[in-house]
Amino acid sequence: MITEVTAVNFRQNLGDMLNQVQYRHDSIVINKDGKPVAALVDAELFARIRRMREHFEALSDRVAHAYDDVPAEQGMAEIEAAVAAERNR
Structure with a gap:
C-alpha cells in the first residue's frame, strides 16, 4: 500500500x-x-530499484556506444522512425 x-x-x-x-x-x-x-x-525494494537503475544505465551506455560513429541526425531519424512504427502498431 x-x-x-x-x-x-x-x-x-x-x-x-x-x-x-x-x-x-x-x-x-x-x-x-x-x-x-x-x-x-523498504530496503529490499530500494535495492531492487537500484539494481534496475544500474541495468538501465548499462544498457543506455551500450546503446550510446553502438551509435558512437553515427551522426546525431541519422540516429535521431532512426529513433523517430522506430517510435512512429511502434505508435502505428
Missing part, C-alpha cells in the same frame, strides 16, 4: 511510519506544499 503524508505529519510520526514500511512493506510518499518530494520504501 502507498500512503501519502505531509512532511510535518511524517516528522511527527516517523517511528510509526518506519514500522509501517519495515513490517508491512508499505511505501510512503512525503508531500511538501502539496507536491511529492520524497518516498520511503
Whole structure:
C-alpha cells in the first residue's frame, strides 16, 4: 500500500511510519506544499530499484556506444522512425 503524508505529519510520526514500511512493506510518499518530494520504501525494494537503475544505465551506455560513429541526425531519424512504427502498431 502507498500512503501519502505531509512532511510535518511524517516528522511527527516517523517511528510509526518506519514500522509501517519495515513490517508491512508499505511505501510512503512525503508531500511538501502539496507536491511529492520524497518516498520511503523498504530496503529490499530500494535495492531492487537500484539494481534496475544500474541495468538501465548499462544498457543506455551500450546503446550510446553502438551509435558512437553515427551522426546525431541519422540516429535521431532512426529513433523517430522506430517510435512512429511502434505508435502505428
